[in-house]
Structure formats: C-alpha cells, structure tokens
Amino acid sequence: MRRVTIADRALLLPLLTAALAWAAWLGWDGEKDVAPDGTVSGPYQVWQVLGLVVTVGAAVCWSAYRGRARAGVEGSTAGLVGAAWVDWSQEGDGLVGVGVVLVAAGALAVGWLLATATTALARRG
Template structure:
C-alpha cells in the first residue's frame, strides 16, 4: 500500500465514525414519546445525544492530537450531516433539510472548538521536559 493510500485511511475513518455512531446512538430510535399530559417529545433522549457526542470526542481528539484537525473537522461534519439527512429524509415537510443544516453548523463549530483546544494543549511543552 502506498503512503498516499495510508494517509487516506484516517480520513475515511473520520467520515465513517460519525455515521456508525449516529446509527448506534440515534438511528434505532424513530418514535416520538407521548406523555400522559398529551405532550410529545423525542424521538431522541438526552442520554442518546450525550452518548453520541462523547463517542465522537474520541476520534476527533485522536485526529487533532496527530495534526489531522482538518480531517477531523471536515470528516465529522460530513459524516454527521449525511447521517442526519438520511435518518430524517422521510419527513414529507422537507424541514429535515433545515435540521441537517443545523447539525452541519453545530458539528463544524464544535469540532473546530475541540480541535483548537487539543491543538493548543498539544503545542504546550510537557512538564519536566
């Protein structure tokens, strides 16, 4: 395998990880919850979204700590946007596009912030070194 092919592996992983994580945490829950007072919530519970975020912190921090912040930001954003768009595409109103766009913006901003923090910490000299 060539060096260029090996460089592509982490990028592909950073696109696929959010899709797999979305399916694991959110993809199986498709029904809204109707409460006793008639109000409706869901389909996702807060713990599912927190689980998704914490799961995605691992590959994003890993990539950022190895100087692949651009791949982490773009890959995670693309993966989450595709997963959300696909999961919500059965919405006949078309508003799923707005939701997917909001996921894209949130993913972009949050992964940028995480990568900036990881890169800043990584750039500091280690104590005792």
C-alpha cells in the first residue's frame, strides 16, 4: 500500500475544498429562473458564484502561502472540474464538455493569478 505524502495532501486539500464548495454554493440550485418577459437565466445567482470563487480562491492562496502553489491550483481546478462534470452531466444537452472546459480554463487562469500574487507577497513579508 502506498503511503500518502505531503505532496499528496497538498493536492488533496484544495481538491476537496473546491468540490465541497461547489456542492455548498452551487450544487443545491438546479432550477432555472424565468423572468416575466419569458427570458430564462440561471440556475446560479451572482452571489453563489462569488461565494464559490472566494472559497476556492482562499484555498489556492493558502496553498501558495505555504509554498504549494502548483498543488493548490491543480487541486482546486481538478475539484471544480469534477464537481461541474457530476453536477451538469445529468442535463443531457450536449454542452457539458464545453462548460467543463470553460470551468477548467477559468480555474487555471484565476488560480495561477492568485497563486502568483500570494507567492510574491509571501516572499516580501
């Protein structure tokens, strides 16, 4: 049996944080909103997505501050991608792959930006 290393734990914590944050902020809301004029939006509200971004961003910053920036970005991206796939795969509209790729791209871009800034600030202090 393989032992769990520090590198494994550094990747696992942001992964679990991202997946659980998705479930907490977005996973419970699957109903689209219909406005009086018939336009459809949702299912997520702005405050839900911001809550997810702040929660996952904090996990990435924490990892970067502890010297594990890459693990923080990769773990949180994997957690978000997995959660999005599970959440959206039941819709059956064929756009799940597109949405998951966009989630991955956004998570990587924002994650690397946050990790780079946190690492730079940690080195200064």
